[in-house]
Amino acid sequence: MIKRSDIKQEDIIKSAIEVFSKKGFEQASMEGISKHAGVSKRTLYKYYPNKEALFEVIVDKLMCRFDDQCEVEFEPSVSIARQLTELTHKQMCYLGNEDYQMTARLVMAECIRCHETSKVLVSKFESLGDSYGLQKWAKQGIQAGRLDISDVSVAIEQYMGSIKAVVFWPQLIAHLPPPSTDEVEHAINKAVESFVATYKVR
Structure with a gap:
């Protein structure tokens, strides 16, 4: 059963993202966020002592997809291309999510503007031991x-980067519509083809 307090916090986080996105972190106020969320300032401060704490929660929300990833296991009897394609589809579902893209834009803008807030995001990335769950899969392979991969971390980042270059960054930066299913499929297939050609043991 969902607690009332959980619903309030979710409303606050969504409101903070919207207020930060419209006004920027510097100009946004806790009072403005509380009004937007429809809660009292007392309630807001009960959960979050300041804007910095709220911003860190927003970054956590952006990163939460890593916490929910399924357990990945390399299957020697299944083709590498099939395994990688299926795993990638599971990890890419967040890309077209409007809330995710709004949060990503906010975080990017604040990291460019302010060195202190950028350190929050960098620290979150550094705390992630296995991006996308694919490094573990590759090591098992x-x-x-x-x-045959000499640097798993680089290989996976390059693999995911080649997909995001087509179906994520253009949409995020240029505010283009979310990629179609066919566009995502094509980007993944091409990336998988390149990965297999480069790293599969012959």
């Missing part, structure tokens, strides 16, 4: 003798 190496142990199984099916993949």
Whole structure:
């Protein structure tokens, strides 16, 4: 059963994202956020002592997809292309989410504007041990003798980067509509094809 306090906090976080996005972090106020969320300032301060704390929660919300990722296991009997395609589809579902893109724009803008807030985001990224859950999968593939990768971290970042270059960054920066299913499929297929050609043991 969802607690009333959880609903209030979710309303506050959504309102903070919208207020920060419209006014910018510097110009936004706790009073403005409380009005937008329809809660008293006392309630707002009960959960979040200041804007910085709220911003950190927003960054956590942006990163939460890593916490919810499914357990990944390399299957030697299944083709590498099929495994990678299926895993990538599971990890890419957040890209077209409007709330995610709004949050990503906010975080990017504040990181460019302010060194202090940028450190929050960097620290969150550094705390992630296995981005997208694919590094573990790739290491298992190496142990199984099916993949030959000298630097797993770089290989996975380059793989995901090639997909995001087509179906994420243009939409985020230029405010284009979310990519279609066909566009996402095409980007993933091309990236998988390149990954397999580069790292599969012949």
